[in-house]
Amino acid sequence: MAETFVLVHGAWHGGWCWAAVINQLERLGDRAYAVDLPGHGMNRADRAKVTLDSYVNSVAEFIERHDLKDVVLAGHSLGGITISGVAAKIPARIKRVVWVTAMVALDGQPMVNPAKSPLAAAADSFPERSNTIEMMGKEFLDGLTNDMAPALKEYVMSALGPQPLAPLLAPVPMAPYFATGIPSSYIVCEDDQTPVPGAPNWHPHFSSRLRNPTLKFVKSGHEVMFTHPVECARALHELARGD
Structure with a gap:
C-alpha cells in the first residue's frame, strides 16, 4: 500500500530541499509532498510577521486542502518544532510523526532563549527579524556540511534563505502532541556534527525527549x-x- 508523506523543512531551507527524497519515495511507490513554510522558498510571507503558529497552520x-489522510509527517532540523503542532492540530489525519535529525522541544519551552543568544538579539533588531546562514559562523557551517562534497556545499549554501527569528523564540507546546498518542520516530544521522548548545549530539539529546520513539540510523551528516x-x-x- 502506498504511503503518504508530508515533508517539512528546517531553518534557512525550503520545500525544494526534499526533491531527491521525494523522487526516491515515489520510486518506492509512495506519495510525498513538501511544503514551503511562511517566509521560505516560494512562500513570500513577510518574514517580520512569521510565527511558529503560522508555520503550524500552513x-x-x-x-486539509489536499484532503490527505494517514499522513506520515516528517520534519528536518528546526522542522521538528512545527510537526508536533501540526499533529496536535489535526491528529485524525496523521499516522506517524518522524523527526529527521530534528529538534524536539521541552514542553512549553522555546528553542532559543534570547537572553542567552547574542545572535537572536542581533536578528531581533533587523527589519525582517531574520538571520542568514552566514551569521551562524564557521564552526556551525563546518558541522552542518561536514560530509558534503565542495560542489554540493556551494550549491546548498547559495540556495539557503533568511530564517525568521520568531518561531525560535516561541514556547513549543509538546503536551498536546503527546496526548494524541500518535507514534513517534526519529531518524538518527550518525555523523551529524552540527553544534547543539549544551549537548554533544542531536541523538540522544533531542530523540530522548520523545516517548518510546522508533529509531532508524543513517550514516550521514545533518543535511x-x-x-x-x-x-x-x-x-x-x-x-x-512499521518496519
Whole structure:
C-alpha cells in the first residue's frame, strides 16, 4: 500500500530541499509532498510577521486542502518544532510523526532563549527579524556540511534563505502532541556534527525527549536530504510501514 508523506523543512531551507527524497519515495511507490513554510522558498510571507503558529497552520492547511489522510509527517532540523503542532492540530489525519535529525522541544519551552543568544538579539533588531546562514559562523557551517562534497556545499549554501527569528523564540507546546498518542520516530544521522548548545549530539539529546520513539540510523551528516537521499527515503518508507 502506498504511503503518504508530508515533508517539512528546517531553518534557512525550503520545500525544494526534499526533491531527491521525494523522487526516491515515489520510486518506492509512495506519495510525498513538501511544503514551503511562511517566509521560505516560494512562500513570500513577510518574514517580520512569521510565527511558529503560522508555520503550524500552513502545514495543517496544506494537508486539509489536499484532503490527505494517514499522513506520515516528517520534519528536518528546526522542522521538528512545527510537526508536533501540526499533529496536535489535526491528529485524525496523521499516522506517524518522524523527526529527521530534528529538534524536539521541552514542553512549553522555546528553542532559543534570547537572553542567552547574542545572535537572536542581533536578528531581533533587523527589519525582517531574520538571520542568514552566514551569521551562524564557521564552526556551525563546518558541522552542518561536514560530509558534503565542495560542489554540493556551494550549491546548498547559495540556495539557503533568511530564517525568521520568531518561531525560535516561541514556547513549543509538546503536551498536546503527546496526548494524541500518535507514534513517534526519529531518524538518527550518525555523523551529524552540527553544534547543539549544551549537548554533544542531536541523538540522544533531542530523540530522548520523545516517548518510546522508533529509531532508524543513517550514516550521514545533518543535511541527509542532499547527501543520502536514498537512505533517508528508505528509512522514512520503513518507518511508515512499521518496519
